[in-house]
Amino acid sequence: MSLVATAGGDALIVARARERATEASRVARETSRATDAVRVADAGVPVLTLQGISLSFGGVTALDGIDLAVAKGEIRAIIGPNGAGKSSLLNVVSGLYRPDRGVVQLGSERFRHVPTARLAAVGVARTFQNLALFKGLPVLDNVVMGLVHRRRAGFVRQILSTPQARREEAEARAAAEEAITFLHLDAVKHQLAGGLPYGILKRVELARALVARPQLLLLDEPLAGVTLAEKRELAAHLRNARDAYGTTIVLIEHDIGVVMGLSDRIAVLDYGRKIADGTPDEVRSCQAVIDAYLGVAHEGETELVI
Amino acid sequence: MTTPTRSASLRWLTPNRFGLSVLLIAAFAIIPFAGSDYLLDAVLTPFLALALAALGLNLLTGYAGQVSLGSAAYLAVGAYAAYNFNLRLHGLPFLASLVAAGFVAAAVGIVFGLPSLRLRGFYLAVSTLAAQFFVQWTLTKFGWFSNNNPSGVIDAPPLAVAGLSFSGPVGRYVFSLTVVVVATLLAIRLLRSQVGRNFIALRDHEVAAKVIGVPLLRTKLLAFGVSSFLIGVAGVLWAFAYLRTVEPAGFNLDRSFEILFIIIIGGLASIRGAFLGAAFIVVFPLLLSRFGAALLDNVFDSGVLEMSQRIVIGALIIGLLIAEPRGLIALVDRVADKIRRRLFRPQPGPIRS
Numbered sequence: 001m002s003l004v005a006t007a008g009g010d011a012l013i014v015a016r017a018r019e020r021a022t023e024a025s026r027v028a029r030e031t032s033r034a035t036d037a038v039r040v041a042d043a044g045v046p047v048l049t050l051q052g053i054s055l056s057f058g059g060v061t062a063l064d065g066i067d068l069a070v071a072k073g074e075i076r077a078i079i080g081p082n083g084a085g086k087s088s089l090l091n092v093v094s095g096l097y098r099p100d101r102g103v104v105q106l107g108s109e110r111f112r113h114v115p116t117a118r119l120a121a122v123g124v125a126r127t128f129q130n131l132a133l134f135k136g137l138p139v140l141d142n143v144v145m146g147l148v149h150r151r152r153a154g155f156v157r158q159i160l161s162t163p164q165a166r167r168e169e170a171e172a173r174a175a176a177e178e179a180i181t182f183l184h185l186d187a188v189k190h191q192l193a194g195g196l197p198y199g200i201l202k203r204v205e206l207a208r209a210l211v212a213r214p215q216l217l218l219l220d221e222p223l224a225g226v227t228l229a230e231k232r233e234l235a236a237h238l239r240n241a242r243d244a245y246g247t248t249i250v251l252i253e254h255d256i257g258v259v260m261g262l263s264d265r266i267a268v269l270d271y272g273r274k275i276a277d278g279t280p281d282e283v284r285s286c287q288a289v290i291d292a293y294l295g296v297a298h299e300g301e302t303e304l305v306i
Numbered sequence: 307m308t309t310p311t312r313s314a315s316l317r318w319l320t321p322n323r324f325g326l327s328v329l330l331i332a333a334f335a336i337i338p339f340a341g342s343d344y345l346l347d348a349v350l351t352p353f354l355a356l357a358l359a360a361l362g363l364n365l366l367t368g369y370a371g372q373v374s375l376g377s378a379a380y381l382a383v384g385a386y387a388a389y390n391f392n393l394r395l396h397g398l399p400f401l402a403s404l405v406a407a408g409f410v411a412a413a414v415g416i417v418f419g420l421p422s423l424r425l426r427g428f429y430l431a432v433s434t435l436a437a438q439f440f441v442q443w444t445l446t447k448f449g450w451f452s453n454n455n456p457s458g459v460i461d462a463p464p465l466a467v468a469g470l471s472f473s474g475p476v477g478r479y480v481f482s483l484t485v486v487v488v489a490t491l492l493a494i495r496l497l498r499s500q501v502g503r504n505f506i507a508l509r510d511h512e513v514a515a516k517v518i519g520v521p522l523l524r525t526k527l528l529a530f531g532v533s534s535f536l537i538g539v540a541g542v543l544w545a546f547a548y549l550r551t552v553e554p555a556g557f558n559l560d561r562s563f564e565i566l567f568i569i570i571i572g573g574l575a576s577i578r579g580a581f582l583g584a585a586f587i588v589v590f591p592l593l594l595s596r597f598g599a600a601l602l603d604n605v606f607d608s609g610v611l612e613m614s615q616r617i618v619i620g621a622l623i624i625g626l627l628i629a630e631p632r633g634l635i636a637l638v639d640r641v642a643d644k645i646r647r648r649l650f651r652p653q654p655g656p657i658r659s
Contacts, residue, residue, distance in 0.1 A: 158496070
């Protein structure tokens with residue numbers, strides 16, 4: 001994008017964006033038609049369906065008529081350059097943002113505004129781009145927190161330690177221990193989350209999200225900011241989670257390379273629009289995606305001469 | 307310290323619990339007999355009441371992350387509620403008045419905690435000032451609360467529980483100690499349960515807490531309720547066991563700040579920190595005035611001494627917090643850790659909370 005400069009100023013930038021978006025939606029239609037067969041073969045009821053999601057902040061359009069369907073057991077990446085609207089999309093799905101238009105369907109429930117407080121109860125877990133762990137709690141307790149929505153015993157029962165409270169605590173602890181072992185975190189489980197390195201914390205957050213065995217797992221840049229070795233390890237964990245628990249995973253990345261091998265399908269956003277949606281191979285060869293990532297000179301534009 | 311060969315029946319006796327047991331035995335069995343009236347009356351009883359109030363505020367501010375500047379208001383609510391229960395409901399056992407006063411304070415705390423659903427940080431702190439001014443004003447304005455005393459002063463009746471008199475310095479100390487120990491044990495249980503984890507989750511990352519399903523509304527109001535319950539009970543001790551004559555003006559903003567300083571100095575989100583901070587705030591001025599009087603009595607009059615005392619304490623607080631922002635308890639833990647390492651072979655210890 002930044003490789004080219006427009007000769008005619010702002011008007012031309014807008015014109016170019018519009019032109020590119022038209023081109024993009026044509027490509028998106030084509031790719032989705034090409035992969036209809038695949039989707040039918042999956043024969044799954046979509047775990048997540050977005051219909052015409054639009055969102056703007058003031059005058060800035062963050063999302064513009066996004067449609068998306070994620071089948072059960074799928075690993076779906078959403079990629080795009082910085083500012084393409086990826087995080088906004090995830091925040092709409094988790095109810096942190098209310099879309100201006102459109103419907104989010106989670107399983108069989110349709111929402112105009114997803115109720116965040118009920119998110120875990122409808123089987124959705126998410127992680128955050130910049131880690132959202134509870135620093136003052138040990139790793140094990142952080143993971144136990146992932147089951148908080150199943151707690152029924154009130155605080156009086158918990159102080160008195162009634163059988164119900166004890167049973168809930170024991171169940172949560174057992175599930176957390178299992179998730180911790182699954183993600184190889186046993187060595188650090190009694191340490192405070194606040195003092196651990198970033199790569200490990202990424203896994204702790206994943207464990208907290210996985211412990212409730214969510215139907216749908218939303219990951220906001222799960223592979224950002226970690227070393228290459230950790231990226232491979234995390235990717236393997238994600239695949240294992242899908243294979244072991246049947247969890248559907250929607251993940252956001254701006255690094256197109258890392259998600260190619262991991263994802264079943266990839267949706268590409270640019271300027272708040274979906275410009276491509278297909279298998280990694282289809283997306284890789286899609287001209288609109290290449291343009292969005294590398295920038296392209298159209299008529300009326302001149303290369304920036306330095 | 308324990309040896310690896312001890313019998314299974316003693317396995318529950320970890321070093322922490324051993325230290326706590328020694329402390330409790332000393333507090334219950336030795337101090338009442340060995341301590342002077344001055345120590346019990348002017349040092350230990352106010353220490354216990356302030357420690358309990360600090361524990362209450364620490365639940366709210368240290369653990370649940372909701373700043374409050376209204377602690378003295380809940381102390382006052384507790385004190386005046388217990389006074390009125392005692393006065394107006396004949397035959398109500400004093401312990402029942404104490405617990406009921408705690409519940410009244412909890413109810414007031416929940417009402418003034420409602421802004422926390424919208425406000426955070428400094429804004430919340432300022433809105434909790436409303437409790438401070440409102441309660442003080444109400445108690446002065448409406449004579450009913452103080453049985454129509456013109457200046458709102460209440461005189462506590464002699465302490466008696468189940469026919470046993472706790473009216474002497476020893477009795478009032480033992481009564482306070484028992485109440486504080488029971489309340490502290492309940493608070494520890496609460497903090498170790500899921501509710502305690504919810505408090506910390508709320509403090510550390512509210513959005514994440516909401517996404518994973520922590521009921522924000524209920525958790526915040528519970529934090530305000532439990533916190534002001536404990537502070538209310540502390541207010542009963544303050545009025546009935548320590549001062550015995552209190553007026554609304556005694557529960558002013560200075561007192562709220564004092565309790566806030568206790569938890570900041572002692573250590574946020576630490577139960578031991580609340581006790582350590584309270585000990586510091588109670589004992590340190592006494593020591594300072596003793597030293598000051600002994601050294602400088604000929605040079606300055608008592609007024610100047612008192613002012614300089616405040617300056618010295620303020621400077622010490624700043625110095626301490628620069629050296630150890632996590633409070634006295636972190637300092638103590640670090641020193642204890644060093645001693646342990648020197649005495650024993652290095653071994654990974656459990657994390658203390």
